[in-house]
Amino acid sequence: MSKARTYIWLNLLIILFAQNIYGQETILNRYITLKPTHTTFLNHVDNLYELEGIVIAFNSSRVDLNEVITLPNEDLPLLEIVNLLFAKHNVSLLIGENKVSVRFLDAPVAKNITINGYIRDGETGEALVGASIYEMTSQSSTFSNESGFYSLTIPAESNEVRVNYLGYRTLKRSDITVPSLNLNLEFDNLMDQVVIEGAISNNFLLGSGSEKIDLALTAGFQSTSGDNDVIRAVRTSPKVQSGNEGQVGLYVRGGGPDQNLILFDGIPLYEVSHAAGFSSIFIEESIKDIDFISNGFPARYGGRLSSVMNVRLKEGNQNGYNGSVKFSLPGMKAHIEGPLFSPKTTINVAGRISYIDRYLNQLIGDFVSFERVDLNYEDLVAKITHRFSPTQKLSFSFYTGEDNIGLLRNNEISDGEDFFQTISDNGVRWGSTVWNGKFTNVVSDKLQLTFNVGGIQYRNNSQANFRINSAVNFIPDPTDELEVLTNSEIQDIMTSFNLDYYFNDKHRFKFGASWIHHEYNPALYGSDTIFAGDLTQIVPRDNQTIADELALYFEDTYTPHEKWQIYGGLHISAFNTGNQRFSNAQPRFSTVYSPNESNRFTFSFSNMYQYIHLLVNPGIGLPSDFWVPSTNELPPEFARQFSIDYYRKLGKSMELSISAYTKSIKNVLEYESTVDIFLDFVNATELPRIVTNPNWEEFVLSGDSQSRGIEFQIRKTSGRLTGWASYALAKTTRIFEGINNGEEFPYKYDRRHDVNLGVQYVLNKNISFSLNWVYGTGTAFSLGSERVRSIRRDENGDPIFIISNTGDRNNLRFPDFSHLDFQFNYNREFNGGKLTFNFGLYNVYNRKNAYYIYVYNDSGRGENVVYKTSLFPILPNMSLGYSF
Numbered sequence: 001m002s003k004a005r006t007y008i009w010l011n012l013l014i015i016l017f018a019q020n021i022y023g024q025e026t027i028l029n030r031y032i033t034l035k036p037t038h039t040t041f042l043n044h045v046d047n048l049y050e051l052e053g054i055v056i057a058f059n060s061s062r063v064d065l066n067e068v069i070t071l072p073n074e075d076l077p078l079l080e081i082v083n084l085l086f087a088k089h090n091v092s093l094l095i096g097e098n099k100v101s102v103r104f105l106d107a108p109v110a111k112n113i114t115i116n117g118y119i120r121d122g123e124t125g126e127a128l129v130g131a132s133i134y135e136m137t138s139q140s141s142t143f144s145n146e147s148g149f150y151s152l153t154i155p156a157e158s159n160e161v162r163v164n165y166l167g168y169r170t171l172k173r174s175d176i177t178v179p180s181l182n183l184n185l186e187f188d189n190l191m192d193q194v195v196i197e198g199a200i201s202n203n204f205l206l207g208s209g210s211e212k213i214d215l216a217l218t219a220g221f222q223s224t225s226g227d228n229d230v231i232r233a234v235r236t237s238p239k240v241q242s243g244n245e246g247q248v249g250l251y252v253r254g255g256g257p258d259q260n261l262i263l264f265d266g267i268p269l270y271e272v273s274h275a276a277g278f279s280s281i282f283i284e285e286s287i288k289d290i291d292f293i294s295n296g297f298p299a300r301y302g303g304r305l306s307s308v309m310n311v312r313l314k315e316g317n318q319n320g321y322n323g324s325v326k327f328s329l330p331g332m333k334a335h336i337e338g339p340l341f342s343p344k345t346t347i348n349v350a351g352r353i354s355y356i357d358r359y360l361n362q363l364i365g366d367f368v369s370f371e372r373v374d375l376n377y378e379d380l381v382a383k384i385t386h387r388f389s390p391t392q393k394l395s396f397s398f399y400t401g402e403d404n405i406g407l408l409r410n411n412e413i414s415d416g417e418d419f420f421q422t423i424s425d426n427g428v429r430w431g432s433t434v435w436n437g438k439f440t441n442v443v444s445d446k447l448q449l450t451f452n453v454g455g456i457q458y459r460n461n462s463q464a465n466f467r468i469n470s471a472v473n474f475i476p477d478p479t480d481e482l483e484v485l486t487n488s489e490i491q492d493i494m495t496s497f498n499l500d501y502y503f504n505d506k507h508r509f510k511f512g513a514s515w516i517h518h519e520y521n522p523a524l525y526g527s528d529t530i531f532a533g534d535l536t537q538i539v540p541r542d543n544q545t546i547a548d549e550l551a552l553y554f555e556d557t558y559t560p561h562e563k564w565q566i567y568g569g570l571h572i573s574a575f576n577t578g579n580q581r582f583s584n585a586q587p588r589f590s591t592v593y594s595p596n597e598s599n600r601f602t603f604s605f606s607n608m609y610q611y612i613h614l615l616v617n618p619g620i621g622l623p624s625d626f627w628v629p630s631t632n633e634l635p636p637e638f639a640r641q642f643s644i645d646y647y648r649k650l651g652k653s654m655e656l657s658i659s660a661y662t663k664s665i666k667n668v669l670e671y672e673s674t675v676d677i678f679l680d681f682v683n684a685t686e687l688p689r690i691v692t693n694p695n696w697e698e699f700v701l702s703g704d705s706q707s708r709g710i711e712f713q714i715r716k717t718s719g720r721l722t723g724w725a726s727y728a729l730a731k732t733t734r735i736f737e738g739i740n741n742g743e744e745f746p747y748k749y750d751r752r753h754d755v756n757l758g759v760q761y762v763l764n765k766n767i768s769f770s771l772n773w774v775y776g777t778g779t780a781f782s783l784g785s786e787r788v789r790s791i792r793r794d795e796n797g798d799p800i801f802i803i804s805n806t807g808d809r810n811n812l813r814f815p816d817f818s819h820l821d822f823q824f825n826y827n828r829e830f831n832g833g834k835l836t837f838n839f840g841l842y843n844v845y846n847r848k849n850a851y852y853i854y855v856y857n858d859s860g861r862g863e864n865v866v867y868k869t870s871l872f873p874i875l876p877n878m879s880l881g882y883s884f
Helices: 003-017 025-029 041-052 079-087 229-233 358-363
Strands: 039-040 055-057 068-070 091-094 099-104 112-121 133-137 141-143 149-155 159-166 171-174 183-185 209-214 260-264 288-291 307-313 322-328 332-339 342-354 374-387 392-414 419-442 445-473 480-502 505-529 545-561 562-574 581-598 599-610 612-616 625-629 637-650 654-673 702-716 723-734 755-762 767-776 788-793 797-802 818-831 834-843 850-858 863-870 875-883
Touching: 025 091, 039 041, 041 055, 041 068, 041 079, 079 099, 079 767, 091 637, 099 149, 149 480, 159 599, 171 183, 229 288, 322 480, 332 374, 480 625, 505 625, 612 654
Parallel strands: 055 099, 112 183, 260 307, 788 850
Antiparallel strands: 039 068, 091 099, 112 149, 133 141, 133 159, 159 171, 209 288, 288 307, 322 332, 322 875, 332 342, 342 374, 374 392, 392 419, 419 445, 445 480, 480 505, 505 545, 545 562, 562 581, 581 599, 599 637, 612 625, 637 654, 654 702, 702 723, 723 755, 755 767, 767 818, 788 797, 818 834, 834 875, 850 863
16 A cells, blocks of 8 residues: 555544534545546546535645546546545545545755746837846745846746846736736836845846946936936046046946047947047947946957946837937937837837037137137947847847047247247047947747947048248248148957856856957058048058957856856967957956845956057157057056945935945056157158158057056935935056166056045935036146247248157146036926926136147247146036926
8 A cells, every 4th residue: 555545544444533513524435426537636626526525625736737637437536536546645635525635744845937028118118128037935036138038947836937127116926826927127217216125236237347327317417418428427436547638438447548448339349439539439328227247257358458338229119109309508319219110120229410510619718728719529329129039039220420639729929020920720630430220039938149240430530731830030931731630440240149048946057159250450651731621532552450349258157146146268269460369268257145135245357358459649749540450569458456335225315325446457558759740740851742650659558557546335225315425545557667767657548546536415306406516636648748949940941849748747637627517307298298308517716737738949938838728617508498
């Protein structure tokens, strides 16, 4: 007799000796013939009820309802039938009127199911990246990937799933039985409900090493242009310098602007700023989300040293059209998104154009030393997405934009007898055209494939005209002319594939490969005659360098316990310029320890290689940026960084973070001389109509850099009063064998102290005010090497500019940088949409921050004269917008 049958007979004896307590003890003795005899467990139970009116009550999660069980083709007592149905279990029976309740005595066998699907915005259908999914019973967790896809193994019974995403209400689902589960979150636009009570807000994406940038937190803080700029939001992090005059580029933990991997829907960008730092190229209304990584770099990212900023575009609202239009002092922008023909196909389009050049000279003419300032820019971004099925999706994104800036200056020096005049007319033009196609396919409930093909064309051209008039003892000399031209163009074509594999609730794997084909064309030109016309029509394309970059990566996010998460990855890359090949393996590691809901510790380590370099004119003259590849003489840059971070929840809405890091970089580039690179042309006694100097390697040296620092930030993210306070204490030095006698000197962008304070007060649902104050130690520059000691002519009458090269490298600093900004925001419901009005003041106390410094020798006074050029005085910004 089986063990199960023994338990059943014992229960029957107990019932009989209980003096017929329920009055139905004979139900187990009733003889029953079930037809059909060969069917599933569930059908047998249903037949008992339909034929005999007998209910069998049991926990359905403990048995396989679809298991086929064969009963004898004869009359059997109900007790025997129950015994055969539950033969695999130890059970006890409780008898009621036409009812047998089955209690399981053996330990339950854990049964799991794997659920998967997409986390989306419930209103627009947009995928939410980095949403956390947590199962309360098993304490297993995961997070949605770049497509919003997730996969999680949970108990088949008594399960409860919670989904959290910054700015959205927490979603709870329990007793889930279906494997395919798409989850829609409800956006919470009330700031006092954004924060998850009692836990650190989920702006740190586990397994990705990144922070989720909360654009809502900085929505009331407008940039110089009057827009809510995403770069400004990133700069609230103490890991990023708060800025300099006319600067939009990111300077992260002692790195330069070229050392940031900024991805625009998956495509690496070379320039993200608009003219004079008015704003970045990103239009906030078109952006879905932003990840920012400054340490613990995932292995899927490579090619840069300091940070990763991943900007993803919206796919478009599937449920209807919405958009906006906004007019501000610098220009206007518009945005629209929605379904195209059907919800399966959606579009997201935005554009911006400036008209500030029409009144800029009148606005700032009394504050700057230029006779004329021309400035304009434009952007166009679009994305179209088609969903073939719930598991397959194809999207195409596009961006094009251009900037123009022109500066006219007239300098005169006269002592009554001698006269010297220089007229310089400088112009810089830059822009990018970007495109990307992306296909996403959910291969199985645990595997997702993503395939990308895209490209970028970047251009940066400058043109400087110099006219020199002079007279000695009242005798005028002939007018001299000089033209200096720079040309830097890049074309990239790239493709990649990525696999996201949810192995189980402890391991999540990612692996993939990428290939980029680079074409560089940097060149420098000079002429003794001023040209007219488009620069691209003047200079030839004769300095092209072709390179190919390959990469493979593998990642594993391991969660051994609810309090621990361990990440390990390997990035393998190769770079080929035809006559030179480089290959490197770059390990990445990070770990997260959360002892409770209010505290979190992280430690990370990463090795990074960068195969392209940005050469910036070291002098005080015309800006000129050259992107150049690594060569035999100039190997790739290599960075190694260690970082430790602590996050703590303070009450319901306050968060504290403390970070410390050390970062060493090898093979960074500096110009051998800090003299303006154009002086070879300026000092030349004879110039042909056009001369070219493609040998840029002759001007630079390779050395080492060391950065270290500690960073603090406290944030309040809910209530009427919100804001942040961040402070960074840092030091970055460089050492080169051929510079500064081999002694250590401060990096150009070394900033010892950096402060960023922001506060916003919501008066009511329509009105809010904000203040933002930034302060930073002045950046370093070399004064001695910028000294014009004399101005004379040679025996042929040609002008000679003699520049001394004395003094230590970066031996002085710009004045400390600071400004205070004020903003008033008003919004109200209007005609089915929302009307917004913003008024603000940039640089409230009118501090004249240095844009750059120039020095010349006043021969009349016999001394050097130092001039500070400021770009922005106190500036108003005003905007009026309507969204629907």
